[in-house]
């Protein structure tokens with residue numbers, strides 16, 4: 001007998017799976033947000049060896065429920081405020097399922113023309129929805145491509161930038177000069193990773209000063225660094241400006257940075273992984289200031305705040321030629337008439353891997369289900385809730401709000417009168433552990449000017465006002481209790497391990 005699942009069996013189990021997901025999402029609020037398991041606990045509960053004989057699919061579902069769910073942190077929980085939102089949504093899940101159902105490999109136009117052409121159209125749509133420039137469109141010199149992540153997007157942008165900076169020689173001859181890359185202390189770590197992967201090394205990453213209050217890049221310092229480095233024989237390849245940094249959603253002055261890049265002929269990459277999608281709302285179009293005039297490449301992640309289940313990061317470039325120059329290789333086994341004709345897009349030349357999933361299907365499903373209106377309503381809700389929380393914080397003398405606070409992320413420092421800075425930082429981390437162990441919420445932290453600060457990122461589709469209000473009430477309550485407990489002791493324990 002054939003070991004394969006028949007279409008009828010698939011229909012049966014497929015319905016079970018869809019029911020399971022619907023029940024999971026409907027009941028998600030009753031689960032503890034952060035998984036409490038210890039390292040190795042899940043692994044220890046799983047068989048060490050694979051089955052010799054096939055098992056019924058029900059066993060997989062049963063183990064999902066019994067063994068795996070305790071080890072799941074529920075990112076779609078309305079009390080999940082950690083990192084940045086990683087939105088999922090019904091239409092995205094179904095679009096992804098359809099992509100799996102088709103099982104298409106979209107590396108070349110010819111390997112499934114609709115996979116490529118839908119992606120082109122959907123990314124032109126998205127550029128229009130976000131108010132991004134026409135030159136990012138594929139019918140102009142540029143174009144968009146779906147990547148697995150913003151990290152891949154910045155790596156690919158760096159490879160294109162190196163291609164341009166090296167006059168097209170880097171692809172053939174390798175890194176032949178001391179190329180440099182410009183970031184700030186607030187830039188995402190994926191830029192340094194890209195520099196390492198590209199063979200430039202972390203030493204090639206030059207750190208531009210930020211404004212101490214806004215944490216935005218100082219374009220004057222960028223100009224000075226570029227000039228100094230060039231005089232010392234370096235070849236500046238790329239500047240990364242961030243619109244909405246990961247730590248605090250600081251916004252670099254893209255127009256001023258872009259003007260410096262243009263003076264020097266340096267590639268400008270704009271990393272708007274989290275914040276970029278907010279430009280779907282006209283009132284947040286200012287996030288794009290300078291992008292149309294100056295950006296050589298631009299990345300944002302529908303898989304963060306735009307309802308498109310991971311993975312779906314988008315990279316646009318204003319000129320696809322350096323990208324293709326850096327990454328195109330045509331081995332004989334991939335040759336085909338369509339590629340030879342030059343009249344089609346082969347997205348394998350726009351990314352690191354060869355193979356690619358049909359990710360455009362889920363983004364297409366999302367955009368069609370929500371419409372521009374629905375997408376705007378989602379962003380606006382998150383921003384409004386964050387605004388309300390920020391007002392509550394401002395009114396409470398026990399906490400300090402970090403500003404500017406442009407979108408859905410609220411950074412807040414609980415105050416600990418009587419404690420040293422170091423003790424206060426430890427107390428804030430302890431408070432966060434207590435809150436995360438409560439099962440009702442997930443928060444993460446950052447450091448601003450060296451001080452531990454809590455991050456509350458609002459933007460899950462399930463999050464309503466009451467969830468934010470409950471989280472704030474618990475934060476105040478636990479803070480007051482811990483403050484009282486610490487005040488009762490002569491001294492907070494010094495740094496970890498000091499006895």
Ligand SMILES: *Cc1c(COP(=O)(O)O)cnc(C)c1O
Nearest residue numbers: 149150151188245246273274313
């Ligand atoms: C989240 C984030 C990234 C990384 O995103 P991935 O898609 O996970 O690689 C890069 N830059 C910024 C500003 C981010 O917030």
